[in-house]
Amino acid sequence: MREFVDISMGLLTELLVITGCAAPCVAGFVVLLAPHRNTVMQSVLVLGSLAGFCGTILSFFIENPIFALLAPYTMVDAVSLFFLLLVFAGTGITSFFAIAYVPLYKYAFPASRVNGATAFFVTGMLGVVVAGSVPLFLFFWEVMSIAAYFLVVSDRSAESIKAGLIYFVMTHLGLVSLLGGFALIAPDSIFATWQDVVIAAGGASYWSLAFAFALFCIGFGSKAGIVPFHAWLPYAHPQAPSHSSALLSGVMLPVAVFGFIRISSLFPFIPFEWACMVIAAGLLSAFFGSLHAAVEKDMKRLLAYSSIEHMGLIFTGIGVLLVLKTAPHEIAGPLIEGVSLFIALHLVNHMFFKAGLFMSAGIVAAKTHTRNLDELGGLAKRWPLFSGGVLLLSLSAAALPPLGTFFGEWALMQSLALGIAQLPLLFAGVLSIVLMVVALAAGLALLASIKLFSVAFLGRARTEKAAHVESLPWSLMLAPLFCAVGGVLTAFIAVPFFAAHTMRGANIVFSDISLAPTASVNVWATAATVLVLAGLILLVRRLFGAEKVRITATWDCGAPLTPRMQYTATGFAGPVRFFFRPFLFLKKTLTVTPLAGHSWIASRVLISEVGSVWERWVYQPVADSVLSVASYAARIQSGIVQVYILIIFVTLVATLTLAI
């Protein structure tokens, strides 16, 4: 009997995972056969992802024969299973949202185009996560990248095509870096499996490993939006339809992180200096991402910058992990567990709140026809329930207790602080800087997410666009609300689960999560305290407070207020722009044109731009020099056939001489 149960559970697990992995392919066929049946295609993805999700969860506990069967071509360990879960969860949620969302945009883009690209995109991500050899990994990586391009350009507007172009160039620079990296560490075989790469890398010289590591940092960093290879992300992510943006930010960036984790595990050693470079890149991303999110006024670009920040934090975490591995193990061991806990938790939480916020931004943009925060306002009065969900998501993005994100970031900060106290001076110095910048980024991220919520949802509508919005159907609201609840529940489910996995001590439900004596938090105690306090205050209010309420106008000092007198998102971030002006490229253009016949009356147009210093001081010079080299190269292209033949001849002769 027992055997029978075991076998049938194994079969069930197998079946569920296969269903999950096959779902995007089936969905692709649905698009091919019935291009306009959005609901059918999305339902296939939702159900398939649900099956895959359950199967993956079961695979943690039951030996899953399917992965062993395909062994040399797939490699599935705990890390892949974790990322599989992430892909399935993200796909399921966003596809559920897409059932109601895609029809809203039937005049902007045909459903078939987006849905076809989504099917390829999900297939690519699943493939990357389970791939067991270099060519398969690169193949699926490319499928994912190209499908993402079609998601970005789906509405074919000029802005989207420009964003798509930037994305396409950057992602292929990344791909070339990956190819170069693989060529350096595993030069002998193109069909190398991960084990072959480990063996080949073991024999490689220090400098080829160092170059390969740098190339992999560039390759995966450019996909994950790590500064200075982040330039495409704030253009591309916002241009995709919102459910795709959610997938791009919440799932594709983690898949890039997966790639980096997988590849760095193949290296025989990673010295302190390389790890410090990873930390530096991560901190730069965290700082610039949160700073730009704080001063941005386009909802979806704000979220894209916030993704850069959170990926930066995760890369910082990985860098710290690599640094800690070079430290004396008896001290660094618990800290490594703490930082791993942070990385896992933060990926989960980021998926929930970023997908939820992107979908919410999509709803707001669909109903108000603008993504500009300066034109929104007062939505909380019209959509009370939805605004509650977005508030939870924003608090989650701000990493405030008692939400799941807080406990993730706590694990990072506490490990850093412990490291400062316990490790030798060199490590302590590095970790102090990390702790300071992480805290600053957390502060700016707090500002960004609160700005997002309070400018869009509180106060009065700043323009007519936001003033008359219709009520929201449940079908649109459900997915973001689910993510909001998910962000709360991760504190109670994911935190104990991962803590039990990464730390010694099997059952830690209800008990403290502890990284060292006295360095602990308790999810349940914190939540219970918050609930007791809230109940107490409500009780006091009921017992003593007066119930006399008069609804009045806002205090206006005697002159009527207009909605335009409110602070906009631009105004809200004014102090931040001022305090951080060395790190931003600010440009103000005031055009004054006197009206004809009334020289003292002038119309004034102020254009205020917040640009990126990276684009101004890094990308622009590089682009300029590439263009100037190209214009020199154009000189030999005279259009005369004889000259071309001469060039071919000279090249041949030169090659032959060199070869001999």
Next chain:
Amino acid sequence: MTLLFACINTIVIVAIAPLTIGIIRKGKAYLQNRRGASIFLPYLQIASLMRKEMTITEHSSWVFRSVPFVVLASALFITIAIPAVVIGVMPSALTNIFVVVGALAFGAVFLVMGGMDTASTFGNMGSSREMTLSALVEPVIVITLSTLALLAGSWGVDGILTNAVLNPWADGGAFALTLCALLLITLLENARYPVDNPATHLELTMVHEAMILEYSGPYLALLEYAAAIKLTVMAVFVANLALPYGLVVAPVSLVGILVGISLFCGKVGLAALVIALVETLVVKMRFYRMQEYVLLSLAFALAGLSVALLT
């Protein structure tokens, strides 16, 4: 028992918080050659506000109405997380330094949303400024509390205070520098001079008062109470670190608690008078020079950390 001691800490703070404000006002009045109102006036103010009718602006949403409760709850949470009289009994999970930072930020964030939900430029201005200050000061708080924890060898505020009682002013240099940073943070977090002027509602000076301008009646009472509680907790924390006498460590006796409470009252009075003195001597800084203030506190915090690491 833990629950009882947590209640004692909270009740003592809640009972004395308005008095802190009263003493500061009285002290400032004396230093400015005025007679000033009774130190018990804040109690009467809160009581009378509780009985008054409320006006709520038509442009606000449910968020506006939830803010006073959340802000008060966050202040009460801090009274639990930063014990004032009885120490060494709270579980370290609840007094963890990063939980304290999170609870402080939570209250600040909801105040900001209250100010944004009024459709008034005053409220919005206060919100923008408060949010900026909270964001800027975050690294300073984290570094300061980490240094204190590192010196004490314990990651809960409770443990930090216990260590201060057992070895007062051990690692004097690092401790003193960190305490300076903590004092600057306390002034900033509680909207005192030179960051904010708590006495006026003028738009030139305001941060905290601007955000709560639109609140009235019981809601205003809750918000003012929360502000008083937060100020008292943080001021007493600094005082307890600097003068770690009279804190009740286990084993707890009734006499010990009574002595502890009376010394606690003395510390509250002393801290309030120091704040009154600072507010009389220092002028308010321009808001757009706040980065200098924050950088100064960061310099103190980092200097404290470096000294702690190097010695």
